[in-house]
Amino acid sequence: MVNKSSRKSLISINDFLNLTQGTISRLLNLMKNTVDEMTEITQATPPDICPRCGSTGTVTVISKTIGGVVRYYFKCSSCNYQWPVQ
Numbered sequence: 001m002v003n004k005s006s007r008k009s010l011i012s013i014n015d016f017l018n019l020t021q022g023t024i025s026r027l028l029n030l031m032k033n034t035v036d037e038m039t040e041i042t043q044a045t046p047p048d049i050c051p052r053c054g055s056t057g058t059v060t061v062i063s064k065t066i067g068g069v070v071r072y073y074f075k076c077s078s079c080n081y082q083w084p085v086q
């Protein structure tokens with residue numbers, strides 16, 4: 001079962017109908033670029049060594065949703081140091 005309440009429309013139907021073809025094209029390109037960027041970020045490889053405490057094998061990738069935007073961070077499980085994925 002799909003929980004429809006968890007899905008949000010980016011724009012309303014009326015706004016969509018009012019868009020010009022050029023705007024639609026730009027919007028689609030923007031969405032495509034966003035997907036490509038997110039795919040690239042989620043495949044980021046965490047460093048072997050934590051830059052703060054020097055522990056090895058403790059750094060993982062985590063995600064935070066801030067204001068509806070998903071951001072990715074590296075996190076060290078040894079010292080809890082977090083820093084954004086570049």
Ligand SMILES: [Zn+2]
Binds near residue numbers: 055078
């Ligand atoms: Zn650390």
